[in-house]
Amino acid sequence: xxxxxxxxxxxxxxxxxxxxxxxxxxxxxxxxxxxxxxxxxxxxxxxxxxxxxxxxxxxxxxxxxxxxxxxxxxxxxxxxxxxxxxxxxxxxxxxxxxxxxxxxxxxxxxxxxxxxxxxxxxxxxxxxxxxxxxxxxxxxxxxxxxxxxxxxxxxxxxxxxxxxxxxxxxxxxxxxxxxxxxxxxxxxxxxxxxxxxxxxxxxxxxxxxxxxxxxxxxxxxxxxxxxxxxxxxxxxxxxxxxxxxxxxxxxxxxxxxxxxxxxx
Numbered sequence: 001x002x003x004x005x006x007x008x009x010x011x012x013x014x015x016x017x018x019x020x021x022x023x024x025x026x027x028x029x030x031x032x033x034x035x036x037x038x039x040x041x042x043x044x045x046x047x048x049x050x051x052x053x054x055x056x057x058x059x060x061x062x063x064x065x066x067x068x069x070x071x072x073x074x075x076x077x078x079x080x081x082x083x084x085x086x087x088x089x090x091x092x093x094x095x096x097x098x099x100x101x102x103x104x105x106x107x108x109x110x111x112x113x114x115x116x117x118x119x120x121x122x123x124x125x126x127x128x129x130x131x132x133x134x135x136x137x138x139x140x141x142x143x144x145x146x147x148x149x150x151x152x153x154x155x156x157x158x159x160x161x162x163x164x165x166x167x168x169x170x171x172x173x174x175x176x177x178x179x180x181x182x183x184x185x186x187x188x189x190x191x192x193x194x195x196x197x198x199x200x201x202x203x204x205x206x207x208x209x210x211x212x213x214x215x216x217x218x219x220x221x222x223x224x225x226x227x228x229x230x231x232x233x234x235x236x237x238x239x240x241x242x243x244x245x246x247x248x249x250x251x252x253x254x255x256x257x258x259x260x261x262x263x264x
Contacts, residue, residue: 001218002026002078005085007038010189013211014082019046021219027053058085058109060096061260068116077124080218081117083110084132092153099259100148106162111169112260125181130217133166135188138240140164144251165252167230167243172253174228183227187213
């Protein structure tokens with residue numbers, strides 16, 4: 001099971017919980033040093049020596065490609081991919097590829113990584129993809145003519161839009177995975193006290209609370225055949241009407257494929 005962004009916060013808590021369940025967990029961090037440090041902590045906390053690490057800076061699409069290649073070269077199966085890594089930037093910043101940073105890290109990176117790892121996931125079917133979104137998606141809309149937020153920027157708007165993009169991606173991906181044995185579901189983890197939350201917001205529950213729904217979607221037999229849904233507190237909920245807009249899902253998929261250099 002690969003958990004992206006698992007050097008702290010919800011991702012780290014989820015990795016510990018999965019490792020405690022006996023899973024072969026792959027910890028992901030932005031740098032090799034961070035990933036390795038987290039790997040040691042998670043292995044010790046879970047008493048599971050099978051924890052491994054992989055590095056990749058999600059602000060660079062070439063790094064995402066390199067990480068996917070390393071994963072395919074090293075592993076012959078992948079049962080679960082949890083797309084958890086995320087950022088919030090108080091000011092408008094750009095990724096290595098010139099895209100608005102929050103959109104690049106929170107949407108384009110997992111979009112590309114997931115697509116590159118799909119062959120491995122399909123070969124490992126039944127397999128699961130879990131996408132950590134947020135309830136803040138419900139207050140967002142997506143201006144496809146200004147995805148890079150060049151005409152106005154706020155941290156909250158950028159983050160909310162990226163979480164909406166996560167749900168739009170999940171919906172489009174679920175249709176593409178129909179009949180493949182691979183499921184994809186998205187979730188709101190709760191308002192959790194993490195480094196990301198503190199960057200732009202405040203308060204929150206413990207990361208361990210935020211890990212409960214991702215771990216549930218990754219492991220529970222109750223959702224083994226459920227795909228294309230949105231969960232809050234381990235319960236299916238309806239996302240915003242915008243998130244369910246299939247035309248918008250497909251338009252964003254096409255643009256994302258172009259921006260990441262992915263064919264189709």
